[in-house]
Amino acid sequence: xxxxxxxNPLALAVLGCLYERPMHPYEMAMTLRxxxxxxxxxxxxxxxxxxxxxxxxxxWIVSRETxxxxxxxxRTVYALTKSGEVEFFDxxxxxxxxxxxxxxxxxxxxxxxxxxxxxxVVRLLRxxxxxxxxxxxxxxxxxxxxxxxxxxxxxxxxxxxxxxxxEAELKWxxxxxxxxxxxxxxxxDQWAEFVEQLSQQERSE
Amino acid sequence: xxxxxxxNPLALAVLGCLYERPMHPYEMAMTLRxxxxxxxxxxxxxxxxxxxxxxxxxxWIVSRETxxxxxxxxRTVYALTKSGEVEFFDxxxxxxxxxxxxxxxxxxxxxxxxxxxxxxVVRLLRxxxxxxxxxxxxxxxxxxxxxxxxxxxxxxxxxxxxxxxxEAELKWxxxxxxxxxxxxxxxxDQWAEFVEQLSQQERSE
DNA sequence: CAGCGTATATTCTGGATCGAGTATTAGGTA
DNA sequence: TACCTAATACTCGATCCAGAATATACGCTG
Numbered sequence: 001x002x003x004x005x006x007x008n009p010l011a012l013a014v015l016g017c018l019y020e021r022p023m024h025p026y027e028m029a030m031t032l033r034x035x036x037x038x039x040x041x042x043x044x045x046x047x048x049x050x051x052x053x054x055x056x057x058x059x060w061i062v063s064r065e066t067x068x069x070x071x072x073x074x075r076t077v078y079a080l081t082k083s084g085e086v087e088f089f090d091x092x093x094x095x096x097x098x099x100x101x102x103x104x105x106x107x108x109x110x111x112x113x114x115x116x117x118x119x120x121v122v123r124l125l126r127x128x129x130x131x132x133x134x135x136x137x138x139x140x141x142x143x144x145x146x147x148x149x150x151x152x153x154x155x156x157x158x159x160x161x162x163x164x165x166x167e168a169e170l171k172w173x174x175x176x177x178x179x180x181x182x183x184x185x186x187x188x189d190q191w192a193e194f195v196e197q198l199s200q201q202e203r204s205e
Numbered sequence: 206x207x208x209x210x211x212x213n214p215l216a217l218a219v220l221g222c223l224y225e226r227p228m229h230p231y232e233m234a235m236t237l238r239x240x241x242x243x244x245x246x247x248x249x250x251x252x253x254x255x256x257x258x259x260x261x262x263x264x265w266i267v268s269r270e271t272x273x274x275x276x277x278x279x280r281t282v283y284a285l286t287k288s289g290e291v292e293f294f295d296x297x298x299x300x301x302x303x304x305x306x307x308x309x310x311x312x313x314x315x316x317x318x319x320x321x322x323x324x325x326v327v328r329l330l331r332x333x334x335x336x337x338x339x340x341x342x343x344x345x346x347x348x349x350x351x352x353x354x355x356x357x358x359x360x361x362x363x364x365x366x367x368x369x370x371x372e373a374e375l376k377w378x379x380x381x382x383x384x385x386x387x388x389x390x391x392x393x394d395q396w397a398e399f400v401e402q403l404s405q406q407e408r409s410e
Numbered sequence: 411c412a413g414c415g416t417a418t419a420t421t422c423t424g425g426a427t428c429g430a431g432t433a434t435t436a437g438g439t440a
Numbered sequence: 441t442a443c444c445t446a447a448t449a450c451t452c453g454a455t456c457c458a459g460a461a462t463a464t465a466c467g468c469t470g
Binding site: 208231232234235250251254279 | 418419420421422423429
């Protein structure tokens with residue numbers, strides 16, 4: 001599984017938009033926004049235009065025409081090519097079929113958790129739990145608002161996935177906080193003195 | 206919560222290493238490798254040196270001495286400063302206490318799932334399940350090998366977290382595949398014809 | 411002891427990425 | 441009608457970062 005030459009998920013979104021019909025970049029951005037896809041694919045204008053450029057270099061999309069309405073800025077409309085369609089399906093299949101390791105910020109934090117005193121960690125994990133619970137509540141409220149008639153589940157599985165991950169995390173974080181508090185975590189007895197020792201060090205300005 | 210000036214998690218790892226004792230960059234890399242932290246924080250040499258440089262520019266670390274053993278390449282030893290220690294704790298606390306949105310590849314794939322025919326999606330999700338199950342099995346075997354005596358749980362919570370996420374995903378992916386297969390997903394009746402329609406389009410070379 | 415792979419330690423380069431900036435028009439309002 | 445804000449559409453520049461390249465030393469094998 002060699003690394004894809006273009007790996008920014010935003011490029012997949014561009015291919016996905018053009019799979020439906022030709023568009024200019026700003027229109028793709030609007031389309032993604034309207035469908036709430038920017039919740040699952042990071043959209044920023046700088047990246048959008050540079051990604052479109054590199055897709056064109058690869059020959060996966062072609063610029064069709066540059067139109068202008070009135071004296072608004074000129075806009076370039078792009079269309080998907082045959083090879084672009086192949087790449088789209090191929091990439092999409094790989095994303096769905098093959099799990100890859102992703103690095104999360106929280107994981108990085110957990111890696112160095114032991115540098116903080118146990119009680120501070122418990123406090124932070126509780127704070128995280130609360131914020132996660134809020135977020136989940138909001139997602140539920142929003143989800144209840146959007147009925148199947150408006151947007152069938154088919155088009156919002158990605159947000160269900162994300163919500164599921166957050167719920168799983170919430171449960172886990174609560175449990176970890178409890179385990180630390182109840183001193184059930186192996187290594188916890190050395191932890192406090194370990195932290196104490198390290199905090200003695202002198203630092204230059 | 207303004208964006209951190211240096212946001213690469215590898216920088217946190219550098220601060221974390223130097224919190225223990227002064228080191229040169231290559232030594233940090235080895236330390237992280239030995240503790241299997243590169244499983245949760247992406248480590249690559251190019252980034253390591255550039256991150257160290259920018260930490261120095263910020264004044265969070267200082268270069269102490271450049272030594273050389275024999276005629277091996279010269280190496281620069283860095284130490285944490287007071288402000289670096291402050292940044293380390295501050296950053297670490299934020300990572301643990303405040304959940305942030307992260308964009309995963311799979312989510313991006315799910316966002317455009319509807320572009321593939323239902324049966325293809327089911328096949329891909331089953332493939333993913335199998336691979337996830339393998340991965341989980343391997344993590345379990347590895348975890349059983351590493352006893353608490355060797356490496357207390359305190360120092361491997363990050364891998365437990367990751368494993369938990371994968372297990373949750375596995376369960377969810379299986380369920381989604383079943384729902385599609387049993388046509389329980391709302392919108393599924395239009396799906397097939399929607400795909401059919403789009404696939405009719407002509408593409409330039 | 412010549413040769414080869416691996417470990418040590420860092421630098422270099424070009425492409426990716428992000429946020430901020432620019433310019434125009436449309437629409438609302440006081 | 442002059443002003444303000446929001447929307448439209450894109451561009452620019454600075455930084456970030458991955459991967460490859462470089463250079464030396466060590467240890468093993470035949």
